[in-house]
Amino acid sequence: MSDTTLADALDAEQSRSGGYAREFVDRKAERSPRRLRRRPWVGYATVALLAVFAFIPVIWMVITAFTSEESIFRDPLGAYRTWTLENFTAVLTDPNLLRFIGNGLFVSITTSVISLAVGFLAGYSFSKFRYRGRSTAMYTLLLAQMVPEVLLLLTLYTTMAKFGLLNTYPALIISYTTFTLPLSVLMMKNAFDAVPDELIEAGRIDGASEWRIMNSVIFPVVKTSMIAVCMFAFIRAWNDLVYALTLVDTTKQTLPAGLTLTYLGEFQSQYGQMMAASLISSLPVIAIFLVFQKQFVSGALAGSIK
Known part of the structure; x- marks a missing residue:
């Protein structure tokens, strides 16, 4: 095989490999939006998780505000707390x-x-x-x-x-x-x-x-x-x-x-x-x-x- 024929064969092989690579990238790019469309719950779940994490201090503040002082120390987790408005009464009359x-x-x-x-x-x-x-x-x-x-x-x-x-x-x-x-x-x-x-x-x-x-x-x-x-x-x-x-x-x-x-x-x-x-x-x-x-x-x- 001559040098010219060998060079042409190598160029053809590189072109074929590059075409396969471009086709693979194009297919992957086409599949990416489809994956996002098929799984929107991933984004929703992430946002919901971040929202819950951000609102935990606010929720704790609201629960504690409506809990009696004895229940706060007796039951920190809030399973058997005594709900009351005495905290707001004491604050508003101060x-x-x-x-x-x-x-x-x-x-x-x-x-x-x-x-x-x-x-x-x-x-x-x-x-x-x-x-x-x-x-x-x-x-x-x-x-x-x-x-x-x-x-x-x-x-x-x-x-x-x-x-x-x-x-x-x-x-x-x-x-x-x-x-x-x-x-x-x-x-x-x-x-x-x-x-x-x-x-x-x-x-x-x-x-x-x-x-x-x-x-x-x-x-x-x-x-x-x-x-x-x-x-x-x-x-x-x-x-x-x-x-x-x-x-x-x-x-x-x-x-x-x-x-x-x-x-x-x-x-x-x-x-x-x-x-x-x-x-x-x-x-x-x-x-x-x-x-x-x-x-x-x-x-x-x-x-x-x-």
């Missing part, structure tokens, strides 16, 4: 609870308003104006997101003590705004990026002021992102424990810190009342999310970091 809720609402709402106001203006500036130091400021905000909040505790405590702000509401509000502001600015900046510059220029040509353009052109587009920023700041301030325990005393503590000091003692803990109070404290957050769920999801997606 005058300290209303004070903790009032403190939490005031601090959380104020933090939300400040985060939205500053985030709105700063995000608009980053999105629609070009000036020296703009990129540096944006990178600084991104780096601020990487710093764990607990690392700033000593610094903020020293700063608040130096300015005489310990045991005051501004100490909590300033601290929480420090944590929520970077993400609020970045979310609003990316939301403003979705507004075409041509619309703003058209408004200016028509003689509209900046506030008129802001109200008529920009606000309808970024409204959902504004709701997302408010919800994010509110939930962050409402759920905080460490800073509320450190920067203020019991008269100005928010709900998580107040519940911890009230129902978890050194020698005795009232777990039933603690769970009942925790269930009550979660209702405002759940209600806000249910009311603004659609706006929160769309706003978070519209203002997500690119």
Whole structure:
């Protein structure tokens, strides 16, 4: 057999092998979607398992809240627990609870308003104006997101003590705004990026002021992102424990810190009342999310970091 004939035979064999390989890959690719369609229960079972795992603490909290204190220690697994409403009665008749809720609402709402106001203006500036130091400021905000909040505790405590702000509401509000502001600015900046510059220029040509353009052109587009920023700041301030325990005393503590000091003692803990109070404290957050769920999801997606 000549060299030419041998080379042709080798080329034919390689082509035939490559054809078999491509055919095998094509068949496998065709079978993969069919397998997924035939076995959708795998995905459903995985999601259900993750949901059960995530909701176990919530279910335990609800069960414990409706259980008497004696049954919690006598029957931890709950097979023969005594169901009662005495935990909710004790919590709702406690005058300290209303004070903790009032403190939490005031601090959380104020933090939300400040985060939205500053985030709105700063995000608009980053999105629609070009000036020296703009990129540096944006990178600084991104780096601020990487710093764990607990690392700033000593610094903020020293700063608040130096300015005489310990045991005051501004100490909590300033601290929480420090944590929520970077993400609020970045979310609003990316939301403003979705507004075409041509619309703003058209408004200016028509003689509209900046506030008129802001109200008529920009606000309808970024409204959902504004709701997302408010919800994010509110939930962050409402759920905080460490800073509320450190920067203020019991008269100005928010709900998580107040519940911890009230129902978890050194020698005795009232777990039933603690769970009942925790269930009550979660209702405002759940209600806000249910009311603004659609706006929160769309706003978070519209203002997500690119």
